[in-house]
Amino acid sequence: MPETAAGKDPLALYVHWPFCVSKCPYCDFNSHVRESVDADLWAEALLSDLAHEAALLPGRRLESIFFGGGTPSLMPPRIAAAVIEAATRAWSADAGIEITLEANPSSVEASRFADFAAAGVNRVSLGLQALDDAALRFLGRAHDEREGLAALDTAQRSFDRVSFDLIYARPGQTLEGWSAELDRALAFGTEHLSLYQLTIEQGTRFATLARLGELELPDGDTAAELFDLTAARTAAAGLPGYEISNHARPGAESRHNLIYWRYGDYAGIGPGAHGRRTGLATERVRLPERYLEAVSASGHGISVERPLEDDERAHEALMMGLRLSEGIDPAHFHRRTGRALDDVIDPRALARLAAGGFVARDLAGLRILPPGRLLTDRILGELVL
Secondary structure (H helix, E strand, C coil): CCCCCCCCCEEEEEEEECCECCCCCCCCCHHHECCCCCHHHHHHHHHHHHHHHHHHCCCCEEEEEEEEECCHHHCCHHHHHHHHHHHHHHCEEEEEEEEEEEECCCHHHHCCHHHHHHHCCCEEEEEEECCCHHHHHHCCCCCCHHHHHHHHHHHHHHCCEEEEEEEECCCCCCHHHHHHHHHHHHHCCCCEEEEEECCCCCCCHHHHHHHCCCCCCCCHHHHHHHHHHHHHHHHHCCCCEEECCEEECCCCCCHHHHHHHCCCEEEEECCCCEEEECCEEEEECCCHHHHHHHHHHHCCCEEEEEECCHHHHHHHHHHHHCCECCCECHHHHHHHHCCCHHHCECHHHHHHHHHCCCEEEECCEEEECHHHHHHHHHHHHHHEC
């Protein structure tokens, strides 16, 4: 078991809110669609689940809370306030604690932003996804450009910290078109942007369209050019890429996601939430009603709690850490995984990739260089012994 001294590493709390107000292309279960919920019942369940994690992680420094899941911005704000109050009472809250709400840019959700800010949320991550109505329709989004920009304006007036995401490398998208859209995005002045290339996931509508020959993404060369353009343009605007798809002003990086990528501990509560706790992987019961039953019976919603072997931890830490521009610090890697960094990577593959300018291994650690950023998965496959 790696060293996990209490208080040595920061802790993150992930709160999964499972419900959507209506069926959406990202919802796995019809049972997750709700017009209303029993707020008192759900607050009690989440607080009980939180208390269970707090008892197992005493003395830790809480650096972030993230409300995510189905449509967390439709959670009653008083539930968020109760969770924030309980979490900051259970753990020592970092002076600059980041409390993020994931939100869709609908007018209904934006109308709640002031209440969430009053509850203690200080950062919002807004799922704009595109600044073009045709692209939004293609992506299956319920909002249009006007509604999305109105929600962004409300978010910037309600929260100190705002991030939004866009998806690029869409079918037919040109370098000129993405350049213009990116310029518009940067002009809004937010401190953080998440910019993802569109990928085809099995079992999705996009996979079906691709199989039928009705969807064709940009080829590899064009995708690389789009990626390079994104990196150059964001860096020039003062938001350099600190992770493959994330760009921020220095100091405005997502503290919550940095804990994930640096392979820190995070407690996950709520239906379907995953966590990593002192060498253990945890999963919560996924279906909402079953989750409530589990919490009522045992005081928590855990369905899986299993030890992670050294090799599994090492692979996870490599997979997460190599996404970061800063790469992987060897001492931190050893403390978190129980394995020496050089013992889990293939020296011949490392030498070959370093000679090609794709990776660097020096006193600062192991990191993927810009020419290798789009090849991270392939590089990981070659490096791991």
